[in-house]
Amino acid sequence: MSDHQDMPEDEALAAEYVFRLLDAEASRAFEARLAAEPRLRALVHFWEAEAAGLADDLPEVAPPPAVKAGLMARLAGETQQAPVARRAWWSWRWVALPSLVAVAVAAFLVFAPMLRGPAFDPAFHATLISADGAVRIEAGYAPDGSLFKVIPEQGAPRPGRDFELWVIGEGADAPVSLGVIPVDRESLFEISPEIAALIEGGTLAVSDEPEGGSPTGAPTGEILATDAFFDV
Amino acid sequence: MTSREDIETLIGQVALGDRTAFASLYDATSGKLFAICLRVLKNRHEAEEALQDIYLRIWDKADRYAVTGHSPMTWLITVARNLAIDRLRARASGQVDLDSVGELVEHRPGPEAASIAASQQRRLSACFEELPADRAGAVRAAYLDGATYQALADRFDVPLNTMRTWLRRSLIALKECLSR
Numbered sequence: 001m002s003d004h005q006d007m008p009e010d011e012a013l014a015a016e017y018v019f020r021l022l023d024a025e026a027s028r029a030f031e032a033r034l035a036a037e038p039r040l041r042a043l044v045h046f047w048e049a050e051a052a053g054l055a056d057d058l059p060e061v062a063p064p065p066a067v068k069a070g071l072m073a074r075l076a077g078e079t080q081q082a083p084v085a086r087r088a089w090w091s092w093r094w095v096a097l098p099s100l101v102a103v104a105v106a107a108f109l110v111f112a113p114m115l116r117g118p119a120f121d122p123a124f125h126a127t128l129i130s131a132d133g134a135v136r137i138e139a140g141y142a143p144d145g146s147l148f149k150v151i152p153e154q155g156a157p158r159p160g161r162d163f164e165l166w167v168i169g170e171g172a173d174a175p176v177s178l179g180v181i182p183v184d185r186e187s188l189f190e191i192s193p194e195i196a197a198l199i200e201g202g203t204l205a206v207s208d209e210p211e212g213g214s215p216t217g218a219p220t221g222e223i224l225a226t227d228a229f230f231d232v
Numbered sequence: 233m234t235s236r237e238d239i240e241t242l243i244g245q246v247a248l249g250d251r252t253a254f255a256s257l258y259d260a261t262s263g264k265l266f267a268i269c270l271r272v273l274k275n276r277h278e279a280e281e282a283l284q285d286i287y288l289r290i291w292d293k294a295d296r297y298a299v300t301g302h303s304p305m306t307w308l309i310t311v312a313r314n315l316a317i318d319r320l321r322a323r324a325s326g327q328v329d330l331d332s333v334g335e336l337v338e339h340r341p342g343p344e345a346a347s348i349a350a351s352q353q354r355r356l357s358a359c360f361e362e363l364p365a366d367r368a369g370a371v372r373a374a375y376l377d378g379a380t381y382q383a384l385a386d387r388f389d390v391p392l393n394t395m396r397t398w399l400r401r402s403l404i405a406l407k408e409c410l411s412r
Contacts, residue, residue: 008404015403019374020317021381045301050410052306053356054375055313058271060263063283067266068258071284075251075291180276212277215270 014043018051061217064179065192122149125232126204128225130155135224137181137206139165140232141191141199148191152183157208164209166219168226169198175205180213203228234260236349239304247294258287264305265312272316272378282319286312303349317378359409367402374399 016022017030034040122140129136135155141148150165157163163183166175176195181187207214208221239260245253265286269279289311297307360368370388373379379387385395 011407012400012404015407016400019371019403020314020378021374021399046407046410048310049302049306050352050356050406051375052302052309052313053352054372055264055268055309056353057372058264058267058376061267061270062263063266063280067280067283068255068262071258071287072251072255074284074288075254210275212275215274215276 010040011043014040015047018044018047123232124199124229126227126229128204128206128227130224135163135206137163137165137225139204141196141229143196146190146193146196147188148178149186149188150181151186152181156183160211161221162209162211162213163224164207164213164219166205166207167195167198168203168205170201172198172202175219177214177217180209181206199229201229236304239308243290243294243297243304243307246291247297254287254291257290261305261308262287265308268309268312268376269316271376272313272320278319279316282316283312285319286315289315313375313378320378355410359406362409363402363405367398370395370399371402371406 013022013030017027022030030040034044121144122142124141126139127136128139136153137155138151138153139149140151152163155163162180164180165178167178168175176198178191178195203226205219205223205226207219207223209219210221214220239257242253242257242260246257262283266279266283269282269286270276273279273282290308293311297304300307302310360371363371366388370384373384373387377383381392381396381399384399385392388395390398
């Protein structure tokens with residue numbers, strides 16, 4: 001039993017435990033005490049509840065639809081491999097604008113080799129060519145099926161970097177991410193109605209981002225090329 | 233808008249193995265938990281993987297939620313943060329230079345689908361304002377970035393023991409203020 005003179009010590013210790021500031025050994029020692037000391041458990045409970053409030057400082061970021069699709073697949077035991085694979089085609093993601101945060105976006109990936117859907121018939125096109133000509137990417141959008149196709153013709157990001165595509169709606173002030181694109185193969189995927197609505201009159205852009213894509217939901221690296229979507 | 237009661241109900245249904253409720257719980261709360269993953273891991277791909285692991289953990293542990301005595305968002309946030317930090321600490325590369333990472337976009341106040349009670353938020357903010365700015369920043373970094381004492385000491389350019397003393401005092405002062 002601890003007496004009251006070590007109360008401030010325990011209060012700090014419980015907070016350090018919740019904040020994950022203790023090293024492994026100290027953390028284990030604290031856990032051993034938790035089982036026997038209700039007062040410590042109450043302190044941990046207090047800090048967990050209070051500190052969670054700090055997470056409310058973070059604006060919500062909608063995860064890309066592929067994450068949910070993979071999650072449900074894992075749950076169903078349909079796959080044993082990590083569905084957010086280490087390959088770029090799982091990196092498609094959408095960062096919802098705050099107004100769209102609550103919108104459940106129903107979109108999923110379509111893999112070209114397994115494609116059984118409608119033939120791809122694009123109504124809008126954009127061609128991204130960097131100033132030095134090193135990067136060239138073709139993109140098309142077919143409203144039928146809301147399919148978006150990306151054909152990387154030329155260029156690759158530097159090691160440890162990725163190319164990320166963005167759509168900027170007409171008159172919009174913020175680009176919306178279409179995700180990191182593979183540069184070694186074509187990709188075809190379905191986009192959400194919210195993003196589809198930005199395409200007509202909108203602009204496509206590609207930026208150079210850290211591996212895995214922009215951590216902020218906005219381009220952080222150099223914009224390599226932009227092009228207005230044009231009607232085919 | 234999903235209320236606290238709605239989320240609590242969904243967790244209860246998930247505890248019974250209801251996948252539809254699980255999908256709804258994901259839709260209602262994944263924006264918040266994904267933001268936590270991004271903040272801790274500073275890498276989208278890893279954050280996406282972490283988010284899946286987090287929801288699988290939620291699926292597995294939903295039947296234990298009630299005994300934690302926490303509000304639903306507190307429970308979800310705590311599960312998310314702990315798993316994200318586990319992943320961060322497991323990273324071979326070790327040190328994350330906090331200053332090299334762009335902050336997420338600014339917080340725009342507004343109705344949030346899933347959040348901590350507003351009264352609790354106000355109290356927390358008020359108590360944070362009583363701390364010196366750099367110490368409040370250190371406490372936030374410890375929680376939100378999963379920063380270690382060493383990382384915090386480097387970031388604020390103070391000796392390790394000084395940082396430890398600072399932070400412990402700050403935490404005790406916070407506890408005192410929050411318990412008023």
